Amino acid sequence: MPELTFQVKDAQPLDAASPHLAFRLRISENGPASAIQSVMLQCQIRIEPSLRRYGPEEQAGLFDLFGEPQRWGESMRGMLWTHCAVTVPGFSGETAVDLPVPCTYDFNLAATKYFHALRDGEVPLTLLFSGTIFYHQDGGLRIAPIAWDKEASFRLPIQTWKRMMDRYYGNMAWLCLRKDVFERLYRYKSRLAAATWEQVLDTLLAQAEEE
Numbered sequence: 001m002p003e004l005t006f007q008v009k010d011a012q013p014l015d016a017a018s019p020h021l022a023f024r025l026r027i028s029e030n031g032p033a034s035a036i037q038s039v040m041l042q043c044q045i046r047i048e049p050s051l052r053r054y055g056p057e058e059q060a061g062l063f064d065l066f067g068e069p070q071r072w073g074e075s076m077r078g079m080l081w082t083h084c085a086v087t088v089p090g091f092s093g094e095t096a097v098d099l100p101v102p103c104t105y106d107f108n109l110a111a112t113k114y115f116h117a118l119r120d121g122e123v124p125l126t127l128l129f130s131g132t133i134f135y136h137q138d139g140g141l142r143i144a145p146i147a148w149d150k151e152a153s154f155r156l157p158i159q160t161w162k163r164m165m166d167r168y169y170g171n172m173a174w175l176c177l178r179k180d181v182f183e184r185l186y187r188y189k190s191r192l193a194a195a196t197w198e199q200v201l202d203t204l205l206a207q208a209e210e211e
Helices: 056-061 069-075 110-117 158-169 179-192 197-210
Strands: 003-013 020-030 035-047 079-091 094-102 122-137 140-145 151-157
Touching (some): 003 158, 035 094, 056 110, 079 094, 122 158
Antiparallel strands (some): 003 020, 035 079, 122 151
16 A cells, blocks of 8 residues: 655745645655555645744734733644645656645634734644545555645745735735624715725724824
8 A cells, every 4th residue: 555755845826816825745655666546635734833933023913813922832822724635646656746725815814813923934834634545556446545644844934925915915905894893884984984994994093092
């Protein structure tokens, strides 16, 4: 039965309709080479925030996720970023494939808040692999699962993520609101006769700062 190992070599923005990163995977087969027909590869990507240091500005940006830095020993835990999948074409011995990883600018998600708070350096990631291997042996097609303990570590440069988001959103960010909250804000915008949502929020923030 084939046994595969995984290594992440690089990550770059993918030219797509929505933000994606292409993680370049090197997949190697241990032991005697088998004629692998394909691999249905699934991946869970987790962020390991405790594996790097943070400057004062980053610490302030991470308050919403982890609280005061004095509590990070208890509150800072690994978090799920995303799930993704790819079909690996047939190979023997070793191959390379791009794993497309969807990205979002939804600030309701912990991963987006984490990425946004970082100013420089790298994001420590753990990629956990699963899926099914289709391979030829003894004249027939056989099926085997990817072992449950297959994983790889990678440190994603935060500037790679930020450049990609700048490409899609520029100097913009979006915020998802409950419908009832949006309706209240919309009525306030109408009463204010504001031309843009930025004017509405600037007015509310100025009032809050005065108080």
